[in-house]
Amino acid sequence: MQNKQEILEKLTGIQSSRKSYYTELIHLVEEMKKKNRQLAVINQLTQIQISATWPETSMYIASQLTQILPFAHFALTLVKGSSYSSYLSRRDGEGWQCHTLVGAVPSELPVHSLDRVLHPAFAELFPDHYALSVPLRSQLNQTFGYLTLLQADEQRSVPEDAELFSLIASHVGVSVENGLLFQDVSEKIKIEAQLVQSAKMAAIGEMAAGVAHELNSPLTAILGNSQLLLREMKESPAAPLMNDIYQCGVRCKKIIQNLLTFSRQDEYLFSTVPLDDVVEDALGLVGYQLSVSGLTIVKELVQPPLLFHGSRHQIEQIVINLLLNARDALVGRDDPRIELRSFTREEDGRAYAGLTVRDNGAGISQDQLPQIFQPFYSTKDRTKGTGLGLSVSLGIAEAHGGKLFAESQENKGSTFTLLLPLLREEARNGEETDADCG
Numbered sequence: 001m002q003n004k005q006e007i008l009e010k011l012t013g014i015q016s017s018r019k020s021y022y023t024e025l026i027h028l029v030e031e032m033k034k035k036n037r038q039l040a041v042i043n044q045l046t047q048i049q050i051s052a053t054w055p056e057t058s059m060y061i062a063s064q065l066t067q068i069l070p071f072a073h074f075a076l077t078l079v080k081g082s083s084y085s086s087y088l089s090r091r092d093g094e095g096w097q098c099h100t101l102v103g104a105v106p107s108e109l110p111v112h113s114l115d116r117v118l119h120p121a122f123a124e125l126f127p128d129h130y131a132l133s134v135p136l137r138s139q140l141n142q143t144f145g146y147l148t149l150l151q152a153d154e155q156r157s158v159p160e161d162a163e164l165f166s167l168i169a170s171h172v173g174v175s176v177e178n179g180l181l182f183q184d185v186s187e188k189i190k191i192e193a194q195l196v197q198s199a200k201m202a203a204i205g206e207m208a209a210g211v212a213h214e215l216n217s218p219l220t221a222i223l224g225n226s227q228l229l230l231r232e233m234k235e236s237p238a239a240p241l242m243n244d245i246y247q248c249g250v251r252c253k254k255i256i257q258n259l260l261t262f263s264r265q266d267e268y269l270f271s272t273v274p275l276d277d278v279v280e281d282a283l284g285l286v287g288y289q290l291s292v293s294g295l296t297i298v299k300e301l302v303q304p305p306l307l308f309h310g311s312r313h314q315i316e317q318i319v320i321n322l323l324l325n326a327r328d329a330l331v332g333r334d335d336p337r338i339e340l341r342s343f344t345r346e347e348d349g350r351a352y353a354g355l356t357v358r359d360n361g362a363g364i365s366q367d368q369l370p371q372i373f374q375p376f377y378s379t380k381d382r383t384k385g386t387g388l389g390l391s392v393s394l395g396i397a398e399a400h401g402g403k404l405f406a407e408s409q410e411n412k413g414s415t416f417t418l419l420l421p422l423l424r425e426e427a428r429n430g431e432e433t434d435a436d437c438g
Contacts, residue, residue: 034068041068042168048175050182054078055098057179058087061147061172063096069161072129073150075101077118078180079111079143086118086148088125101125112143126150134166136173144180147172193391212256219256223249254284272423273312274305275342275353281312282319290327290338300341306353308420310400315420318393318404322357322416325390329361329414336360344422352402352419364408372406 041064048057054076062074077086086101103121105114115133122131129150136145147169226246233239279301283290290297308315323338330336339358344351364372373394390404397404401421408414 038068038164041065042171045168045172046175048172048179050175050179052179054085054087054179055089055100057176058089059096059098062089062091065149065168066091069149069165071149071151073126075118075122075146075148075150076176077114077146077148078176079105079114079145081105082107084114084118084145086121114143115146115148118146118148122148122150128152132162132165134169136169136176138173138177145173145176190391190395194395215252215256219249219252223253255288269312270310271312272307272309273315274307275355275420276301276305278312278316278319279340279342279355282316282323285316286320286323290323293327293330294336295327295330296335296337298337298339300339302342302344306342306344307423308353308400309423310420311396314396315400315418318396318418319355319357321390321393322418325416326357326359326361326414329359329363331361333361345419347419351422351424353422354420355418356415357418358413358415360413363410363412363414364406365410369406369408373404 044064045061048060052060058074058076061076065071065074073088073090075086075088077084082105084103084105086103087098088101089096089098101121103117105111106117109117112135115131115135118133119131122129129152131148131150133146133148135143136147138144147165149165223246226242226249230239230242230246233242279299283297287297326338330338337360339356341356341358343354343356345354346352373390394404397418397420403419404416406414406416
């Protein structure tokens with residue numbers, strides 16, 4: 001009977017049909033899981049942060065793609081004008097690392113054919129890899145970049161993977177284009193902030209010049225008459241009072257001179273400037289405000305004074321801004337202190353003259369710290385800050401080939417560091433010699 005059953009199953013193929021059905025079902029389930037993973041990755045790629053840097057964006061895309069596509073290296077390439085930048089990402093242990101490749105776009109080559117340039121460039125870096133590139137297109141169907149997978153021979157994509165990669169590029173293109181637009185808008189905001197600050201400083205300068213000229217005449221009379229009276233009074237009991245009047249007049253005259261100097265800052269003349277002089281001028285302008293606020297000012301300026309080549313008035317603007325920010329951070333603090341320290345530093349083979357402005361105030365949270373140099377961002381009350389001072393100060397520092405950065409801890413204070421290219425004494429002597437020869 002058992003033999004008959006076996007013969008019947010072989011003749012009808014019932015058993016083989018069951019095996020085929022279950023095999024197809026398992027295959028179908030696996031395909032559905034694969035499609036779900038692909039959709040999940042595509043969904044994640046539509047959530048790229050528009051404020052992220054391009055290396056961060058490249059590493060994020062690579063980390064998502066590695067879940068559904070085989071590759072050894074990934075590149076996000078963006079074209080701007082006559083040049084391109086490729087952000088190459090690869091896995092480094094548990095994380096990712098990225099480095100940038102920059103090149104020129106041949107004038108005769110259209111952007112949609114840029115892969116003819118990219119692939120040979122990638123081949124030089126990764127000679128044993130095969131490059132698969134798909135273009136990134138804007139809403140106007142214009143190519144503005146590429147996504148590239150660099151695969152070893154055993155990883156070469158099948159046609160189905162290439163189609164999936166093209167589909168992914170169409171979704172990623174939207175997010176990347178949004179990032180480009182965000183950067184354009186941010187750059188415009190930064191320029192507008194600089195224009196607003198320039199107009200503001202110009203208005204303040206005009207007002208300062210007017211006030212200074214109006215005060216000069218009566219102050220000259222006060223100083224002259226007080227000197228004459230002092231000569232006559234000599235040992236009179238009122239002589240110390242008259243001397244106080246004279247000394248206060250001298251102090252006012254110095255403030256007026258500083259105001260006149262400050263009002264002429266639109267000239268932005270570059271010259272050899274001692275960093276110490278800038279600090280003293282800034283304190284001459286705002287030192288009284290700081291002292292009446294009950295602050296202690298500590299100066300540690302190295303000797304001989306550090307020299308830089310730049311605009312005295314622009315750098316003075318940075319120092320004043322840092323001092324006033326420190327004052328605002330010290331409101332309500334016990335033993336409020338501001339420390340100014342000059343120093344030299346070597347970075348990337350270049351010497352810098354440095355100045356730190358440190359306070360023991362409220363500090364800045366780690367979440368806010370990366371944003372404080374952005375235009376219109378302020379940690380102060382709306383009535384106390386415009387959010388322009390630090391962004392403009394950073395622009396001035398960078399225009400001088402320098403740097404401006406901050407370190408801070410909440411309730412422990414903040415330290416702002418200004419670095420300017422150091423002018424060596426021999427370089428200054430060389431400039432003076434050249435000028436004398438002229």
